[in-house]
Amino acid sequence: MDGAVNEYSLLDVFKEAKNLKAIAAELPITDFALLRLCLSIIYATHRGQVLDTELWADWFEEGLPVDNIERYLEEHSEYFDLFHPETPFFQVANLRNSKDERFGLERLILDVPSGKPYMTTRIGAGLDSVSYSEGARALVTLHAFDIAGIKTGAVGDPRVKGGKGYGIGTGWTGRLGGIFFEGANLHDTLMLNLVGTHPSSGTRWANDAPAWETFHWDAGDAQAAENPSLEATGPQALYTWQSRRVRLFPEDGVIKHVIVAQGDPLAPQNMLDLEPMSGWRNSPAQQKALKSPTPVYMPRDHDPARMLWRNVGTLLPAGRTNTSVEERFRTSVSSEWLGELYLDEMLPHEYPVRLHGVGLVYGSQQAVVDELYDDVVSGQLATFASTNPQVQQAISNAVEASEQAVLALRNLAANIATSRGLDLEGPREEASTLAYAALDAPFREWFSRATPENIVELLPEWVERALSLILAIGLDMTSRAVSISFFGREHQDRRYNAPLSEAWFRSALAKIRKSFIPTTHTEERA
Template identity: 40%
Template sequence: MRGQASFDLIEAPWIRALRHDGRPTEVSILELFGSAAELRSIVGEVPTQTFATVRLLLAILHRAIDGPQTTEDWHELWRSGELPMEDITDYLDGFRDRFDLLHPRTPFYQVADLHTSKNEFFGLERLIADVPNGEPFFTSRVKDGLTRVSFAEAARWVVHCQAFDPSGIKSGAVGDPRVKGGRGYPIGTGWCGRLGGLFAEGRNVRETLLLNLSGGLSEDDLPAWERPPSDAREADVAGRPDGQVDLYTWQSRRIRLFADADGVYGVLIANGDKLDPHNLHGVEPLTAWRRSPAQEKARKEPLVYLPRTHDPDRSLWQGLGALLPSATGSRSSRDGATAVAPAVLEWIAQLEVEGLLAGDYVVRTRAIGMEYGSQAATTAEVFDDSLTLAAALLKEQDTELGACAVGAVADAERGVQALGNLASNLAQAAGDRQPGARGKAHELGYSMLDGPFRSWLAGLRTDTDILQARREWQLAARRILGDLGRQMVADAGPTAWVGREVDDTRPGKDTRHVSSPEADLSFRRQIAKAFELAGKPDRDEVPA
């Protein structure tokens, strides 16, 4: 690197954030911790950058306070009104060389002398996730944004690269014994790319950091900057990760920035430390987990859990059952459980149970993840969704409230399924041989239920009348889907009204007649069954 001698991430502004009035700002690490209560949220060029940055800040805070070891330790931080800046400053002062983006020997999250046999480097499209590799015409970036970026932006993308870099062939770094023919063959995506990332957002950055600051760290759980500096080789990862801080700063890649006094103009990215995600549910708190019978068979292990990634075709609330501790069961008695809730939500539930967090405290559960293309070698799209939940809803002990929420999702699924059946029958009645009517109806139904469900869910509290709340949701959902169904029937046209004979897939049946009146009648019956708690429909609703 030439010209610029240093870019100290502890002191120099580089983290993007929003103030409470909506104004964007850039702050240093120390500024962020010092003004955390005055900042609404951390933001990034892409949502996955936000998730990666939050994890970095959590690692710093965990190590600065050496904990929290107990919920009482956590409560002292929560009540204080500010973060422990003396502890944070003292801690960071001991690692200033490791937080210098341009340090000649230990640049932050990089390897100073990383090089290939040809001493080459590459364009910034390999580092910047909003520039699809090989498809630059799909990006909002202009040419100047690709040829050079500021040190602040480069720092954000380095953090993001370690967390979410796609898999695929990487540059073959000299000194890495895994390199063959000058190439580094795939070891998988960055660690966060394996997750269905999820964290809790409070009313400001201070609350966000503390809500995700779950306790019980081990002495060996160290971040990357407290470990020996990386070189081109894979580190000795036997027995690791040592804990959540280790995972928050996992060095999935070996990176080297190329810069001059005006900014960063090139990058070299090689393979870093490989990590197998199976059965890390006791270590990684910021994702839900699913049981994998296929992996149990392949590994010959009785239980194998893998991170539950986000489905870009489904809203977060549609998978609510996998998020709530009350729905998935205790982490200490999960023998054979098909799902494990995110540990961060169980932590918040524990705080509420112990009276350290008010039961009516509202948590915004933010879900962020990366979807990759073929063989996970390219970036396809980013998942970003959120749900507003009362802390009481997360309590494993409060099974009735959790069951109410999960049951409401099931109500929606049954209703949308009925709408899909109606759309399919109407298409057959009209002689439409084009597939897709059912899928389009599902998409429409869920989109129309999305806002009302989120509002209903946010209103659940410890003193909620559960039966009445479920009835109110069914009434709302029945009205919405009923209106959609009536409109579909009205739009079906005269051909569908007459109908036709179609193949019947039921056992012992050859054909059946389908028409819009018959499809309508079937839909009405299905809707009535799906929303039984709603009672008899009003005259302006779908009749039973």
Template identity: 40%
Template sequence: MSIGNDNTSFNLMDRQWLQVIMKQNGAVLELSIKETLRRAKDIECLTGDNTIQQFALVRLLEAIVYGSLGNDFNEDAWWGLYERGPEDEDVWHRIEQYCDAYHDRFDLFDAKQPFYQVAGLHTAKHEVSGLERIILDVPAGDRLFTIRGGESLQTMSAAEAARWLVTVQAFDPSGIKSGAVGDPRVKGGKGYPIGVAWSGHLGGYICEGNDLWTTLMLNYVSRHAISAGHMDVDWTTDTPIWERPPLTQCAQDGYDQPAESTGVPRYFHGPATLYTWQSRRILLSHDGETVNGVLICNGDRLKPQNAENYEPMTSWRRSDAQEKKLKIPVVYMPRKHDPSRALWRNLPTITVADAYDVASVPERLRPLTFNWLQQLQLGTSLDMPIRIHAYGVEYGNQEAVIDTIVDDKLDLNLSVLTSKNPQVGDAIAKAVNIVDAGIRELAGFAGNLAKAAGRPEETPRAHAHELAYSQFDYAFRQWIATVTEETIDEDIARWKKTAKSLLYRLCDDLSQQASPQAIVGREISSRNPKTGETTSRHYDAAVAQIWFRAKINTIIPKEGE
């Protein structure tokens, strides 16, 4: 097995490697970068071998858009680009000219500056790992739980290798890496952990339109999205990796963040830098255009504390623990996705920014992407259905393995995301709160049925909780897709009726499954810990249902109450 071949070329600008779904007929094609950008209005979306590939590859294309068109533009300039698109010769000329200028940096197998890699990278023993190290859907050390095996792990095409290369630079787990010769951080031939790759820190969001160009534009954020209260934020040094000199096996000054500089913003630079961050030093082993191995070493360390004005595609939460640890007055951390919690349940945190006094510090921040779309006032100008697509990774075992991949989508009207009307935010929050409160009461009802039957409560409560959220998941997604700013009062009234009806039906279903013991019921005594007084209360299915309905009527009152 050898690394590199001077006679081989696979340039991603010209060769087909990006997987796309076409709008007209749903066909899945492989296209080059230039073809993909040129035909972006004819493409529905990117696809790939794994859902997090889509996130990494959209960010790669977005970095090319930043390189081509810049990050210092106003609302009118954005609108012009959005409406004209790559079919406009002036717009396409700027993109094509940029792609041609950096064409040589996109050759996957270039002998001196291979794309997203380091030429000549090697260990003291010249080891090369198998392809399971680059395929992030292969569980570490266990091939039994993957669709891949045998020959499919021994080799792969250059096109697939390129897709995984971009994904690994975005989401590679932490843990010990191979020790590159010449890297002063290596000890005993090993590269000790520097943390997960950059995108692994995020609870990623992409706003998707009905074609790829719309998607790229909806996520194309100007530096003017930064509020006036953050005049010290500087994107002028923001550049994608291919605009900088080729990397070596060593960490790069000004990018590799020392541990003592955690939380210091100057290492972030801006979105194009972060979208192409080189968390690892990598070199593919290949035989012609067939890849047969990979070497992965440590790259540039970067932690996410206080990157909220540089990384547009995640929301943020204020962290008291990090403020104490770093001794910094204010620290924001990315709000990662909870794999057990549907995206719509977090909708209030991303559709409406906190209202706060300019002198105060908000506890949470929306993604810069959403703030920029609100600044553009797209919701008042376009009645556009969009899709919020959430991506993320949950790591396990000291972040050295991937446990769960988050992939959730939510269709809604753009006005819901960009509205400045506080009634919209209140209505969305109220709709989600109704569900959460109603399901808590339903779980309590299931627990009361168990009490009446003389059985433990924990399992019935958990079952009711899981069943109810699965039922509400479909109902809420159907409802939110129809909500608009103009009809918000009617929409929330409609949701209250839907939610109450569904909660009553779930209660009736549980009642019909009640055991004879629960129907008859029993007396249950309880002791007041403060007074020491003991009281007795009768529990049965009918009484439990009366209690439940009374509580639901409190949560969702009838109109006029």
């Protein structure tokens, strides 16, 4: 907790969880993948037993059942040996291609898209070798986030054609808009993302198991093939999903070469009850393509141009009374679980947490990485977990008022551009960039002060603040434009100039104020 970064064994991570701030690996996506690995081990340790809200609260207060975790890791130790001769961790011991080739580490290290070293933190000699520990972290990350495209054709895989393994998509976690909650230390972070079962619901994910327990270890060369009996059964399976077949080659105490082949494919449609750490979106296109009589939900991946706070209203738990199956967005199971804990009064309401969004944005045919998404929103646990409709409406209104104010500024920029005979899209995008940059830090600060008890009262404060910030940007625009667009021009039987554009802009902001601030508050302000 002193800020130092150290390496720990898996067991020591659990033993020291209350003394560790967070997982801090090479990349945020690695942190996320390792967090999911740790959670899968906790789930596996407690399999067959009900983790209800009361037991969850006991673990949150007293600590994880480390003795049980240690016993589980000892009983399954052969699966956590990176170079076990038969069951190496997250690998296939005999994996090879027809030429017995070995390949460079650019196929393992995800911050180095092959042939594009401009995105790397490891160039040249830095890719010659990695330590066993870094190799293990990269291995977990690869299964979770690997790019799509052609891989090495592995002996024993009937899918191979002409020595190549053709694409099955990205790693499973790369398809998600990763969402998790961070607490004061690693123990609390693990607990906040450990989904249990409400007493009224029965056992959840009863047949779930991690990859090392379900992999077809006895299949010989056919280990390279798709696992014919594998099913997506819940978080244990999905958090450890073997999207690739991999083999690491040690040499002189380091890892220098690797083989990466295709692994187990997984379709993303309607996985929302099995995958707890992502939001979801209703996809009419998928419903039509699959000819499904019911809505089809896809993972709601992150938009790099959209800050996480702009989505926060759709990431809140729906609560037990919500029975609709046709919402545009569905929140994560982990968020719904926090809502259950909140309703059962098992959470410390004033506990500060961070809602963390993480993921990759893939480029052409998902075969390259364009961007890494990593954003957080801080607030009180009760605010994120509350299922009170008034609280959720206040949060949604705060975001919506901001969005409408930005739209008003975009329209102002477009109207000024029209008065000058310019293209509209460039000024609109510039206005959006300026607006969201101005709103970003103030919104985060405002949200961090919000509680279920005060957020309705705080909403007018935010709306006024947002409108003030946007008004200042708009007035600066018109002051710079007035000298060259005072008289303006006619366009589609309408006069456009800077003064008129400003008047329309002010009118739009006034309508937003009226829509989101109660009349009594407006009268008091006057």
